[in-house]
Amino acid sequence: MKAVVSTQSTGKCIAKHKLDFASFFFPPGAPVGLAPLLVPVETISFFSRAISLGVRLGANLTAGHMIMHIISDFGAQMLASGTIGGGIGGAFCCAALVPITILEMAVAVVQAYVFCMLTTMYMKDAHELH
Numbered sequence: 001m002k003a004v005v006s007t008q009s010t011g012k013c014i015a016k017h018k019l020d021f022a023s024f025f026f027p028p029g030a031p032v033g034l035a036p037l038l039v040p041v042e043t044i045s046f047f048s049r050a051i052s053l054g055v056r057l058g059a060n061l062t063a064g065h066m067i068m069h070i071i072s073d074f075g076a077q078m079l080a081s082g083t084i085g086g087g088i089g090g091a092f093c094c095a096a097l098v099p100i101t102i103l104e105m106a107v108a109v110v111q112a113y114v115f116c117m118l119t120t121m122y123m124k125d126a127h128e129l130h
Contacts, residue, residue: 008106051123055069057111064104071096 014021025042026035075093078086 009123009126016127040082049118052098053115053118057115060111064107068097068100070102071100125126 013024024046027038027042030038071093075090077090077096078093078118079088079090080086
């Protein structure tokens with residue numbers, strides 16, 4: 001999704017601003033002598049936005065799923081042991097999945113909010129050229 005938004009906002013920015021789009025990679029008011037340093041840094045920053053959003057979203061959601069998977073497997077193994085302690089521990093692990101599921105839903109909401117806010121800010125930057 002972010003790749004589509006990035007491609008479309010960059011395309012609209014180029015269509016609207018033509019060659020002025022290149023000023024996006026050299027901030028206004030910066031000394032010309034710093035151009036060899038600033039232009040590559042700004043270019044990398046511009047293109048890493050889409051990657052950073054995707055990695056952030058994917059890592060946070062994957063971490064929550066992995067925690068749930070690990071705890072549920074641990075609880076299942078404890079229940080399968082057939083001992084009283086294993087039964088108690090397994091029940092505790094299963095009960096612990098409820099708050100973790102709620103926490104994961106909260107993380108998903110926060111990540112959706114961050115994704116939308118950063119996408120909006122990036123689109124505003126492309127629309128107004130700083």
